[in-house]
Amino acid sequence: MGSYSFASAQDSVRIFTFSDYADLIVKNHPVIKQSELIPADARTELMQARGMFDPKLASDFSRKEYKDREYYNHWENSLKIPTWPGIDLKAGFDRNTGPYINPQYRTPDAGLVYAGLSVPLAQGLLIDARRSTLRQARLLQDIAEADRRKLVIKIMYDAAKTYWDWYFAYQQFRFTSEGLDLAQVRFTAVKQRVEIGDLAPIDSVQAKITVQERQASYQEALMEFQNTRLGISNNLWTANDEPAELPENAIPGGVTLPEPTEEQLNNLLARANQQHPELIKFNFKLQQLDIERRFRQNQLLPVVNVSYNFIREPVNMGSYDAGWWMTNNYKVGAEVSFPLFLRKERGKLQQVRIKQQDLRFDQQQTQRTIATTVRQVFNQARSYQQQAEFQRLATENQAVLVRAEQQKFTIGESTLFLVNTQETKLIDMLIKTESLRTKYAKAWANSLYAAGSNPQ
Structure with missing residues (x-):
């Protein structure tokens, strides 16, 4: 991962990549640190279970x-x-x-x-309450680790969405700012040509209207960029657990994501089946219930x-x-x-078997839901990636039209209205291209999240 210093100088632009952002969150975010308490609490349960074997x-x-x-x-x-043998x-x-x-x-x-x-x-020879409790407490360690991973993955996914919102707001701000600069330069040039009689006075009015419209768009983009910057800062903390602010000169890095392929989809599905925290928890909970079942079966034996x-x-x-x-x-x-009817013992055993069956049904449904969700969000990512590529090609063609329209206006074969219209359309297409790239980045992060992986 890259490194980023909050003490960076303010006189130059600094690229704050998603890798920098994720690295700081993993190291310093209080909720990430809080997640470590989950396995710590499970370790106390294990200590209590081991206490049943303490000499007295x-x-x-x-x-x-x-x-x-x-x-x-x-x-x-x-x-x-x-x-341990009882x-x-x-x-x-x-x-x-x-x-x-x-x-x-x-x-x-x-x-x-x-x-x-x-x-x-007889009863208690192969398993008893002490051994059953201790074995289940050991499995609780793995369940707690799955819960910790689930929390970390959720934090990183939310952070990824915040980062890509900031990325898009910056791109929108950049293009509207450049568009405003172009409109202001053109207004000055048109005004000069009107003064020397080369253009009609109405052209300066048209140029001024374009400047005013783009000033409004610029202010809106600036507000959105500032708000998303605050969203980024909300996730930044120092090593001393102090809130940190994103420097004013920081800008987001680019979108560098792999092209979604069938092989990647299969990898995500396999990863979800093997590593998803929810499925891992089901496996260990079933093992706990199997230990409980063997203990309850042992209770059917005479003492x-x-x-x-x-x-x-x-x-x-x-x-x-x-x-x-x-x-x-x-x-x-x-x-x-030996109880004559064993109704209590048989009832406990049947209750455990019902819990096992109920948990297996939940496991099957959850496994299918996760696989379906992975496919759905992966299809979204693939669609956004393709749309972004088509939009990029269309934007390049629009840029050619803008340059041609500007040349025609220079030699008097076009109007200022057409130039502004084509240029405004180009700005909108540039923003739409970045919007699709942002949606693709979010969808890719969602694909990893749906597969139970850290979207880093």
């Missing part, structure tokens, strides 16, 4: 004493470590003493340490969890016992449950 340390102490009598001291400490590791230290402690919870005075695990054998913990008194820190973990003291458990 817990401690619970209670003591009861009444009328100088100690009832119990209850102290439980645990460390729980969830793992197995939970657990270790802890319990010390429960006192005359009124339930015998099943009583421990030696030194307490008991334990370590073990809990394993799901069968087994746990094992070995227990023993704490090891003396001053001695070494190589087989401290080998003990016949243990605690095992098993949990089995």
Whole structure:
């Protein structure tokens, strides 16, 4: 991309190309910077999902004493470590003493340490809520990136339209300004010829009318050029997030766009199918729903969890016992449950399947709509490009007529009215040529936008 300095000197004209313009927007526009918050927010969702696998340390102490009598001291400490396969590791230290402690919870005075695990054998073995949430949160990163790209592309497309409006306003201003200069020069020359009797006085009136008409057109073109300049400045910001103004000496660059061909149309359609943010979002949302579907299917299985913990008194820190973990003291458990009708689980699963089907229908319709829109705006671009070329050729022929009419007027074989008429028509044709080029540039930017590409 080109570079452009806002501190450029005001004593010379500076070309401010669309590449310069787009580069500044990408670097400094606040909405472009704001778009970075979308994936940042998604990363916080992923962090929260990963938090479900964080180890958890817990401690619970209670003591009861009444009328100088100690009832119990209850102290439980645990460390729980969830793992990706669904197995939970657990270790802890319990010390429960006192005359009124339930015998099943009583421990030696030194307490008991334990370590073990809990394993799901049916529901939760292949997937559980934690793994489902984390996998979906990872896909949310890709969805957020698609949303960010969609916002950036929209900003760049709107900026492109603003730039080409400015381009056309400048061309219109330039041609009306040149036309006014020509009319003023001709009025001076006609007035001199009237004074020496070479032309009739009515010719000076005709020349003055032309000057006045072009002055009105010039003022209108100047106003439009100034307003579109403000539209350009509205999108310009400095690196310090300060609003920037387009210098007075800046003028737009020319229209340099490729000729639309069938190969380019096919490339745009392929690009839309592979890179369009909306279609990308559909793909990742379907993957999220597929994860949810597998989780809900897993919920149809019975809950069968087994746990094992070995227990023993704490090891003396001053001695070494190589087989401290080998003990016949243990605690095992098993949990089995199964809803008889599974109506809640089957309803959740059916709901997910309906969402999947609904999303696939939306995906198909959106994909077709995008392809149709790409074809439509591409056809517009091709039509405007062809119209602009025909108009350019016609304008060149009109310029030949103007020169011939001027020569005939010089030798007295034409009238000032015909010269002004032909010249005004030439100015209108020049403006129309630039209007078609501008429409072509906008249509080309719209083709890229419709295909989900950045119109740069």
